[in-house]
Amino acid sequence: MRYEDILSQRIQNLNPSGIRKFFDLLQEMEDTISLGVGEPDFQTPWHIREAGVYSLEKGFTRYTSNAGLMELRREISAYMDRHYHLSYDPETQILVTVGGSEGLDLAFRALIDPGDEVIIPVPSFVCYGPMVEMAGGVPVYLEMKEENQFRLTPQELAPLLTKRTKALLLPFPSNPTGGIMEREDLEAVARVLEGTSVMVVSDEIYAELTYGGLNHVSMANLPQMQDRTIVINGLSKSHSMTGWRMGFACGPAPILAQMIKLHQFGIMSAPTTSQYAAVEALRNGDRDVVNMREEYDGRRRFLVSGLRKLGLSCFEPKGAFYVFPCIRGLGLTSDEFCERLLLSQGVAVISGSAFGPGGEGYVRCCYAASMQDLTKALDRIGAFLKELKP
Ligand code: PMP
Numbered sequence: 330m331r332y333e334d335i336l337s338q339r340i341q342n343l344n345p346s347g348i349r350k351f352f353d354l355l356q357e358m359e360d361t362i363s364l365g366v367g368e369p370d371f372q373t374p375w376h377i378r379e380a381g382v383y384s385l386e387k388g389f390t391r392y393t394s395n396a397g398l399m400e401l402r403r404e405i406s407a408y409m410d411r412h413y414h415l416s417y418d419p420e421t422q423i424l425v426t427v428g429g430s431e432g433l434d435l436a437f438r439a440l441i442d443p444g445d446e447v448i449i450p451v452p453s454f455v456c457y458g459p460m461v462e463m464a465g466g467v468p469v470y471l472e473m474k475e476e477n478q479f480r481l482t483p484q485e486l487a488p489l490l491t492k493r494t495k496a497l498l499l500p501f502p503s504n505p506t507g508g509i510m511e512r513e514d515l516e517a518v519a520r521v522l523e524g525t526s527v528m529v530v531s532d533e534i535y536a537e538l539t540y541g542g543l544n545h546v547s548m549a550n551l552p553q554m555q556d557r558t559i560v561i562n563g564l565s566k567s568h569s570m571t572g573w574r575m576g577f578a579c580g581p582a583p584i585l586a587q588m589i590k591l592h593q594f595g596i597m598s599a600p601t602t603s604q605y606a607a608v609e610a611l612r613n614g615d616r617d618v619v620n621m622r623e624e625y626d627g628r629r630r631f632l633v634s635g636l637r638k639l640g641l642s643c644f645e646p647k648g649a650f651y652v653f654p655c656i657r658g659l660g661l662t663s664d665e666f667c668e669r670l671l672l673s674q675g676v677a678v679i680s681g682s683a684f685g686p687g688g689e690g691y692v693r694c695c696y697a698a699s700m701q702d703l704t705k706a707l708d709r710i711g712a713f714l715k716e717l718k719p
Pocket of ligand 1: 367427428429430431454500503504532534563564565566571575576
């Protein structure tokens, strides 16, 4: 059987994530330190886990309504208001999804007809482009630059808009750069979209993780943009709940209605145990979020200053939990740097080129790791840099 003749061409043409190969290599080695995986290192706080366990004890083991437990949608609505001053109706404007990932996938599938273009600022999360392609759309990449603090600028956006542009993806706070957009940056982008019908899909999964006194601002906070923005968020990063697969999408009711239809046919309802845990997380977890953010902030400052002391130029990240040092001038590509650092010192960081055009020349270090590991990793990176310049 020649499977390549029967499998979808569109799916076969997708390149697998560049990160996977690297983790296969890492698994075979001993005494490694990984600053590779993009996930919190904290356990989900106990009161949240307990709420999940308790829901099982009570026998809540069936489907919930397609859009998610009403109790949870009410909590999401209250949380979005309390944290971001955004108002969403739990009946019609909120959908509980299987992680932020499902929310993104549904948003693209609800918007895209074959051949529609979606503008994706890069370097960014590896899944956006493939998701757009899986929905039959065409990703149009926009390279963000370090000199603009890895923000999206109106000058770079304007020339990419065409009659086929269906949506703009906003990946802030950013994985992998740690870049954010402040209100005036968003206003400038909104002015470029004025007079078009381009929708915004705003991935705000790292919204709780901003530092230096800067609070997250959503595109939906701009009054003229609220009815054109789908906000994707979730509890994976904010509440250290990646494995629970709890996300949510908020936006205009007619769009949410189509997303709920896709979710109903493809998923039915998000995991029930996780939904009960999420109710507790949103109702009583604000303190946990603050504690984790403070801890990440300390690690962020430690890693940035450590990398700079080693002579690596390092953009100061204002959000998420990544540092994105520049490795140009060392005579290695980003892929070579990562592979040699791993083989020589057992430290895993991710090549910037995995995050799309514009990532070459950088590597991503995730600081959702213990201070002890960060300290060891810095020592070893220092030793590696000495090997390169004897
Ligand atoms: N968006 C970004 C920018 C991410 O980094 C991730 C996870 N790495 C996701 C979305 C997906 O998150 P979830 O686990 O909620 O599906």
